[in-house]
Each structure stands twice: as C-alpha cells, then as structure tokens.
Amino acid sequence: MISLRWRVKVWRSAKFVQALHIRGFTQANRNSTISTTLNLHGTNLKETSNIYISLIQQSKSMEEIRNIQTHMINNGFPHLRLGNKLLNAYLKVGCLGYAHQLFDELPQRHVVAWNAMISCYIRQKRSAEAVELYRKMELEGVCPDDFTLSCVLKAFSDVGLVFDGRKAHGKAVVLGLEVSNVFVGSALVDMYAKFGQMRNAHVVADRVVAKDVVLFTALIVGYVQNGQDYEAMQALSQMSKKGVKANEYTFTSILVSCGNLKELCLGKLIHGLIIGGGHESGVSPRTSLLTMYSKCGMVEDSLKVFEHLVNPSLVTWTSLIVGLAQNGKEEIALSKFSEMMRSSVIPNCFTLSGALVACSSLAVLDQGQQIHTIILKLGLHLDKFIGAALIDLYGRCGCVKLARLVFDGLLDCDLVLVNTMMYAYAQNGFEHEALELFQRMKDMGLDPNDVTLVSVLLACDNAGLVDEGRRIFDTFIGSSNIRITKEHYACMVNIYGRAGRLQEAESLISQVHNPDIVLWRTLLSACRIHGDMTMAGRILNKVIELSPKDEGSLVLSSNLYASKGSWSQVIGVKSWMRENRLKKSPAMSWVIIGGEVHTFRAGDCSHPKFKEINYIIMELMKKVKDLGYVPATKFVLQDLDEKEKETSLYYHSEKLAIAFSLWKTSGKTSCIRIYKNLKVCGDCHAWIKFVTTVVGIEIVARDMKRFHHFKDGVCSCKDYW
Template sequence: MVTAHDNVPRLCPLFHLKSFTCIAQLSSETLFNCTSLAEASQFYSSLIQRCIEKKSFTDATVIHTHILKFGFLHLNIGNKLTDAYFKCSCIVDARKLFDELPNRFIVTWNSMISYYINHRRSKEAILLYTRMVPEGVLPDEFTFSSVFKAFSELGLVNQGQQAHGLSVVLGLEVSNVFVGSALVDMYAKFGKMKDARLVSNRVMDKDVVLFTALIVGYNQQGDGGGALEVFGNMINQGIKANEYTFASILITCGNLEDLSVGKLVHGLAIKSGFESAVASQTSLLTMYARCGLIIDSLNVFNKILHPNQVTWTSLIVGLVQNDKAELALSKFREMIRSSLSPNSFTLSSVIQACSSLAMLESGKQIHTIVMKFGLDTDGYAGAALIDMYGKCGSTEMARSVFGTLIQVNVVSMNSMIYGYAQNGFGYEALKLFKKMKDLELEPNGVTILSVLLACKNAGLVDEGCQIFDSIRNNYKSIELTRDHYACMVDLLGRCGRLEEAEMLIKQVSNQDVVLWRTLLSACKIHGEVEMAERAVNEALDITPGDEGTHILMSNLYASTGNWSQVIEMKSSMREMKLKKNPAMSWVDVNTEVHTFTAGDWSHPRSREILETLENLMEKVKKLGYVPDARFVLQDFDEENKKRSLYCHSEKLALAFALWMTSDKTTSIRIFKNLRVCGDCHSWIKFVSKVVGREIVARDAKRFHHFKEGCCSCGDYW
C-alpha cells in the first residue's frame, strides 16, 4: 500500500470511490497495491482515460475533486485531465485547469489552440499562442499548422507574417510539410499568391496537401489559369491527387466554363478511384452545371447514394443558374422529404427560383421554412426574400422582411431599393438610398442602378440626373456600366428629352446596341421617326441582325400609320429569318398557371372568358373607356382594330382570373413577357374600379398596381 513515507500522497479508502461509475469496476487491489508514485499516476490516468472513452463530464469532475483533495495534481495527471475536459466539450473547465497548471505540455497548448480554432474562436487561439514563448514554450509544427489558420480567418496579415518568421527561425518552414502547407493556405487566403508560391517552392517534401492549398488559393482569387498550372505541375511531379484536389480543380473548370479540361479531370478522377467521393461528385455536378450541361449534372447527382446538404444545394443552385427554376423547386421538395435541413444558400437559391417564376404563394411557403430553421434574420436569406417579394409585386412583405433583419448590409439595402424601384415607389427608394450614408454603407454599382431605375419608373428626372452626375464626378470607385447609361437614356427619353439622351449615348466610349435600342423605344413613345431612323442605323451598324431593333422600328412605323415601311421591315426580317416573340400573359389561379397569347381562344374556358370579357367591356365603356387603335400594329379597318384590342393576352388572362375568383379581398396578379400596351393599361384601370379589386400586373419592365381606377405608375411608364 502507498504510504506518506514513500513520498506519495495518501490515497483514500476504496469506499470513497464507490460512487464513480467508471471506478466501481476496478478491484480494490488496484488501488491499495500502488507502491510508487508512478503506479499511482498510472492508476489515475486509467480512471481519466475511462472518462474520456465514456465522455463523462460528471466522472471527470469527481476525479478532479478527488485528486485536488489528496494533493495529487501534477504535470502528467493535469494534462491528462485537461484532455478529458476537451473530449467532454467542456472548454471552460479545460481552460481553467490549463491556467492553474504550473507546467504544461506542448501537446496541451496545441490542444487548447486547436480547440479554439475548430470552434471558430480564433482570437482566443491567437492570444494563447502569444503566451507560449514568454512562458518558455516553443511552438512546434502542430502549433503553426493550427495558428496560421487563425491568422488567415481573421485577416491578420502582419501577425501571420511574424509567425512565419518564427517558424523559419525554428527551422520548421522547409523541413515540415504540414507547416509549409498551412503557410501556403494562409497566404492564399490573404490573396498573396506570390508569397504562397515562394513558400511552396522552398518546401522540400511537397505533398498533395500543399498543392491542393495552392489550387484552392488561386480559385479564391479568381485565377483559374494559375490553379490549372499548379495541378499540371503536381501531376508532372508524380504526386497523386486526392478527393479534395479533384474537387478543387473541378470547381476551377466550372469557373472557367472549360468543359474539355473538366472532362479530362473527370476521367482522371475515375482512373484514380475518386469518382464516388462525395466532394468530387459535388464539384463534378457543379462543373457540368456551370458549363450549361444540366443533364450531365443530374446524371452525376443521381449516381450519389447519399447526397448531403452541400450536394443538394450545389444541384439546386446549378438548376436556378440555368433557368430551371421549376425543377429546382421540385428538387428542393425532394431534399426536404429526405429529412435533410437546408442552409441559407439552399434557401436563397429556391427563393430566387420563386422570384424568376413570380410564384408568390410558393415563395411564402419557402419563407415559412426559412423561419422554421431560424434563418429569417440571416443576411443571405433575408436579401433573397426581399428580392422575391419585390419581384412578385408584394412591396409590403418585402418591407416587413427588411424590418426584421438584425444587421442591414449593402446586399439587403440593394434588394429593398430595387423592390421599391420595380413597383414604382421612387421616393421610398431615394429615402432608403440616403439612409445608407447614415448607416455608413458604401453604395456599389448595383445600388446606383437600382436607384436610377427607381427614378426612371417614377419620373423623377431631376433626381436621377443629379445622382448620375454625382457618381460620374465624385465616385471613381464605382464603374458606370452600359446598364447605368441605358437607364439614364430611358429616363431622359421617356420624359421627351430625346436630344440629351442621344448626346449621352455618344459620350459612351464603347457604344452598345442596347443603348440605341433604348433610345429607339423612347422615340416610339413620342412618335419621333427621324431620330428613330438614326438610332436604327447606329444599332444595325453595331449588330446588323439585331432582332429587337427591327421589331421596334416596325412597331414605330405601324403606330404612325406608315404601313409601306412596316411591310418593308417585315420583309427584311423574313429574309434574315428573324422572328418576333409572341405576346404572352399568364396568371396563377389555385396554384395552377394558365397562359394566354393574343387572339388565342384554345383555352378550355374560352366561352366563359369571352362572356366575362364582353361583360367587362360593356361596363368600362360606360365609365369612359375608349379603345385606342394606335396600339394595333396591323393594317385593319377601325372596327377590326378595336376588336383586335379585345383579345390582347393580358385582357384574356385578367378575364379568366376574374371568372375563376370571387374574393374581392384577394389581389389578382397577371404577368406578361413584353411591355403592357397603352390600351390595356387604360382598360385595366377601368376594370379595377368596376370590380373593386386590386390588380397587379408585371410586364417586362416593371409592376403596375391598379386600384380604384388608378395605377401606381401615375401613367408614367
């Protein structure tokens, strides 16, 4: 039995330990036969090891108390007990014990630092690292490989470089590939690819981890060519790629939309036995999606036995990016049914799908899921929800989501400003734009485009011109693009300042067909044929076969009654095999989408639609509606012109929706692929007064909210 004479702390009788679940299994001989300090230390170590295996925090605290009571806390046992607290995820107790120990193993330092970093507490990890040398402990390769990650995560370039210097002094940069790889990764995340490359060239034993870190770094900097070069060097040096190397280089191929190299890498992954690796498969389906090969992307996905959250999200994102919104929503429902929780990126993508389809009800359902997973205050999901509600014409809901965000950033601001702009709330958009200064948020190119769009849609010409000039003269950091100039040309052109609009186009160094086409559209509104012909010549000089230019000029000639020129334009279009997209309108009734084209009476409810339409026509004419034949683009007699106006696609869609629904508290939402015509705009205003319901119409340009005979656009569109 251990005694005080042996300089070993006196151990307690066995009955003191009976309460321990892990200790009760030990025989009494084990405790009382300890004849030396080493045996007693081994005994306690075995108890602590059992706590670690069971991850029993309760047992660990009881043993800790017992050790303190009998004065047995020394270096080996203290470090072992600290490790037990780590394994039980009790970081507070581990740190308290760590600070109390008079001496600490380097392993314990590394465990503390690693734990902090893995739990995204990098600041605490760095503070602990800075204590090592003053306390006489030199960091080793495991310390550096961890702490470099903390420096990169916090963007602490200078401190990272200082730690790099210490690793050089200790001879670890060149001799240890773990340190070298961590350094490469750190410099890559700092965007210092030159330094990352210099480190990699000095490391003697280069391995796949180091090369993969370089590839990831080049990807993060948008340098796909650099990533491919590193991959090629790795293969030439006979170093075999692993799952993460293939995943990274496939992402490179996707970013570059380089299908040929992507297929070669795919083949190499198969040959190397990594085709079934989840990371490789996820990157593979992403690569095919970014190259526009959705079928191939789906084929890869269908071969994955157990797709995880990242894989599902990658597929859904790819579908949305390739205009497969309905399929993306279908796959999202499959994901939910498979009991996998979506993250903010998944939800942002499906919300975007709802936006592109203008599916308000589906969007509301996704919003409910967002709230269920507690992501309604997340910046990404919040901005996507604001955008979706704005694009579905529900500004109030967009404003409501915006108001719940804990932290407002430029992205969410842009989404809200754009939502206001789309729906004609110009003053609200300007007010929010001015508020950005109070919040110290710097506007970017998207902000400026959104606020200019708001000015254009609300007819705020002076305000728009002031903002545009201010950006041109004072914000050199914001590059004005073709879209900004096109918005200004439209703003000036629609209010009749055509000469200024034309002069603005001529100030653009790289003129674009879209700018001249925008001016041409404004000329059509004001019947300015001479300037329109100049705009056509300029546009066709840039893009001879531009379909939109021919159609706009043909429509202008038709609106001014110049039918011989219309015939000539259409003949020219036939020779060039150009086709005009037919006007289409659609409406979502009881979660089913019904589509209509002008003059098409093939709908199963055509008889009811016609009856509803004739009834409406009779009522609106009594209120003062007069068909405007200027918007008939065919050479009919006056009576047939008026009859042709009756069957425009938006009129058919609205008549059907009114026949199908009777609840006056519910808004009717119709959508059109082209700009709503002036006659239909006037007609819908009268209809909204007749039926006493709000009618929301989204055309190719903006939303119109019709209520009580008025439109939110103020007839400025």
C-alpha cells in the same frame, strides 16, 4: 488466490481486457474491482508502473481514468510519474478540463505534453486558448517542434493574429523547419492564405523542398478562397509537373475555379480523374462537380451528378437549387427544394435565398410566402441574404408594402438591402419613395454604387423626372465609387426618349465609346412612341450595321411603319425577317391561380374555357363602354378595317387573362395579378382602368418594363409608361 506474477503478465499482454472479462472483470464491476484486484505489495516501482500503464491504456471513460488516478494517490504511488499517460488518456476521452488540471500539476512538462494540450484546444475550436497556452510555453522556455508550429499556426489564422503568425514563421526559419518540414510549410501556406496574403503563401510554398499534395492543396484552396482562380490553375499545373498526385480535396477546390472561369473542358477532365481515382463517391467532389456544371450552364450534367448521390448533404442541395435558379430552371429548382424538405433536410440561409430567387423569377407569390413562413419558423428572418431575397420577391410580385415590412424588420441595413428596396419602389411606380430612400443613404452611412444609380435613374424614368435624372447622372460621372456603364447611359437615353427629347438622347449616345445595340434600340423605341420617322430610319440603319439580324429592332421599325400606315415598308421588314428566319415574339400574358399557370396569346381562342372567357369579356365591354371607354384602334398594327381592328382589341392577351381570372375566382378576390412579356398596350391600359371601377378589384399588371397598379380607375404609372 491468483499470484501477482500471473496478474502482471496478463496486464502486460495485448489481451488484457479479454483476460479481465474471463476473470469476471467486466465493465459493470471494473471500478470496484480495481482496488481488490491490484495487490501491489512486493512489487517494484517499474512493475507497478507497467501495471498502471496497461490499465490507463485500456480505459474507456473519464470515470475509469479518475478511479485509476485515485487508486494511485491512495496507495502512495507517484501518479505524476505517469502524468503524460494520464494526460493523453483524458484527452482521448475528451475531458479537457481534467487534462488541464493534471497538466498544471506536472513538475516538468515535456514539449509532447504541450503539443497534446494545444492540439486538443484547436480540435475543440478553442483556438484563442491554444494561443495563450503557446505563449505560456514560450515564457517557460520550452522550444516548439514541428508539431507545435503546425498546430499553432492554424490557431493564429483562426483568431486572425497576423503579427503572431509572422513571428512563429520567423521561429520556423530559425529552427530550419520552414524549408525542410512539409507539415510546417503547409501550415504556413494555409495561414497566409487565410490572412489573404497569397504572395507570402506562394513564397513559402516555393521554398519547401519536398512538396506534397497537402502543401499544393493548401495553396490551391487559398487561391480559390481569395478569388485568384487563374493562379489556382497555375498551381495545379505546377503540381502536375512535380509529379504530385492530387487528392479529392485538390479536385474539390480546383473545380470551383473551373466553374468561375467557365473552363468546362478542364472541368470535364478533372471529372474523369475523379472517377479514375476512385473519388466519385465523395460528397465534396460531387458537390463541386454539380456546381461547376451549373456555372458553365450545363444544367443536365449537374442533375446527373446529383442523381448519383445517395444521401446529399445540405451543401449539395443548396448548390443544386442555386445553380438551377441561376440557369433559368426555376421550376425545377423549386421542385428540388420541395424534395429536400420532404427528405427532412433543414435548409440554411443560402438554400432559402436560392429558392426565393426562383420564386421571384417566376413571380409565384404563394410559394414565396410559404417559404417566408419556413424562414420565420427557423428564426432566419433577420438574415441579410434572406432579407434581400424577400424584398426582391415581394417587389417583383408587386407587393411593395410587404417588401417594406421586411425591410423595416431588419436590424442592420446594408447597401444591398437599400438597393433592393429602392429598385422595388422604382419598378412599382413608387418613384418618390425610391428617391427619398436615396437621399437617406448618406444619413445611413452608405455610399451609393452602380446598382444604386440604376435604381434611381429607373425611378426618374418612370416618373418622367428628366432634369432630376440628368442631375443625378452628372453628379456621379467621374465619381471614384461608381463606374458609369452603358447600362446607365441606356437609362438616361430612355429618360430623354420617353419625354420626347430625342435629340438630347442621340447626343448622349454619341458620348459613349462604341455604343452597343441596346442604346440604339432604346432610342429607336422612343422614335416609335413619338412617331419620328426621320430619326427612326437613321437609327435603324445604325442598328442594321451593328446587328443585321436583331429581331427586337426590326419589330420596332415594323410597328413604327404600321402605326403610320406605311404598309409597304411593313411588308418589306417582315419579308426580310422571313428570309433570315427571324420571328417576332408573340404577345403573351399569364396568371397564376391555385399554383397553376394559365397562359394566353393575343387572339388565341384555344383555351378550354374560352366560351366562359368570351362571355366575361363581352359583359365587361358593355359596362366599360357605358363609362366612356372607346377602343383605341390606333394600337392595332395590322391592315384591317375599323370594325376588325376593334374586334381584335377585345382579345388582346391582357384582356383574356383578366377575364379568365374574374371567372376562375368568381370575383371573390381583392387583387388580380397578371404578367406580360411585352409592354402593356395603350388600349388595354385604358380598358383595365375602367374594369377596376366596374368590378371593384385591384389589378396588378407586370409588363417587361414595370408594374402597373390599377385601382378605382387610376394607374400608379399616372399614364406615363
């Protein structure tokens, strides 16, 4: 029989568990052995307490703690004497329910017990219950300490209890903890930052005597989260002057401000500090680094940062994909999205929205629909961010009905969704539907903003509703909700210009303070459409004053002179462009078939399937001419004879793209979609209408301005574009 004295020594030793294992006291028989091993006869209360304390401290599960507590009760030991030890043991293994039950039984609850319960509730994201416990603590007259306040201040910010937070702040001041205790000070700064009260956060931070990295980081994070990036930079500078060394959380936050402010030099400096401080392997600093480089347009640098990550998190993947899509690297963004999916990382709403933006920019409908399928499988189709991205995708791909299905499927429409749907209608030639949605906004409880006005004016522009556009424009001048910008004036100038009301367009520009080149170029384009050489010359002089090397304006003037047969002036403009090394963007059209992009340039015969394309074009020319098509040689802006002009029209990029699509699909498709970098020319527009009658297939063409839906010899633009 092992003596009690020997057992007490073993239980008190640091190798208690090892000793029990030597004696056959393993996990499997531990619970059953407690009763037979514990022989308390002849021991005093202090020795017995020490034995139980040792057992409690070595317990690993809720069952062990319950068995020890049961043994105490069965043997008449006052178990509440060790209430705090049992309480901490329960909390350590995550048994908050048993802990609270024991906590309620304690006759006298020290502030340490209250702190343990409150902090555990907060760790388990049950801040509301932590607040209730703190209020109960106040009612019982227990004075909080620095740990209590630093915990409960976080609970107040989680729940949004501003008044209670300020009340706790007052208590911290009374106890002298606001100034002297950096933990309480940091918690106050963090709380006020989450409430959006950065002025109060700054005042508290200034008053704390011994500032540390946690306090400064809380202040910087608060500034960043509240969009005060410049103030975050100032806090970092103050931190440096105080000699406080930043940690990876400080760097992670300040990099966000560097990206927002496009402070690339400071961002690179912080990158060096991250490497020097040994924080380079952290996922959060790397994610902030690649986001910063993306926002500063340094895509290659962001990719280099990403390549050094071993197991990128979802946040990192999302930052990379969104950054690539925003910097015109849509193909790489979609490639990385596919790579992420192969890595079994499940995307969230922001990842999917970024991938959809990339699809929209490239107008890749097939891949966008594949992502839509993933969205449905994940049950994210009701998310507003994804809804807006899907509407934009289908709108940019000319699928207005699908865009409307997504819009109608959303439970709660906000202003962004309505604006996106309205813009999809406007650019696809559904002007009346766009205006109807605009009229419904009041019934939906939504106030239009500047984006709304752009969409509405675009709808009026495409429909030729000049007076309606002017009425809407005048309504919002002086409105407190909408700030009229030069973009809105450009819309109105285009509305007047396309309708031939050039004098009114010029008069409107004169009302703008410092009109930019876009406004004058818009009017110059209208002069070309209506052949007003006098005004065009005057406008061209204004454009040259603002920007002598503006390619778009010079090309417009050259085309205007060419349309009037003023070849000497055409030669003069082109000579000027050559001398200044300016080039005209070549007319291009492209189609996406089977995930592959096929690009065509006007007059380009280099395509490997040109023989087949040429055959299709010649066959179509015969059929459409029989239906009444006459080549409009006035759109050939070159000094050629009539026969050469007609032949050159045959090989415009739109015609090449459509002919290739018909050959590639063998006519077994219900719709052909082509995309063009410039406006569709008048001859091609008429030709495509005849082609749809011949082949019985809808053709959707997206040019630089809008969509044209050709079907059965009619275009959605009603020949007004």
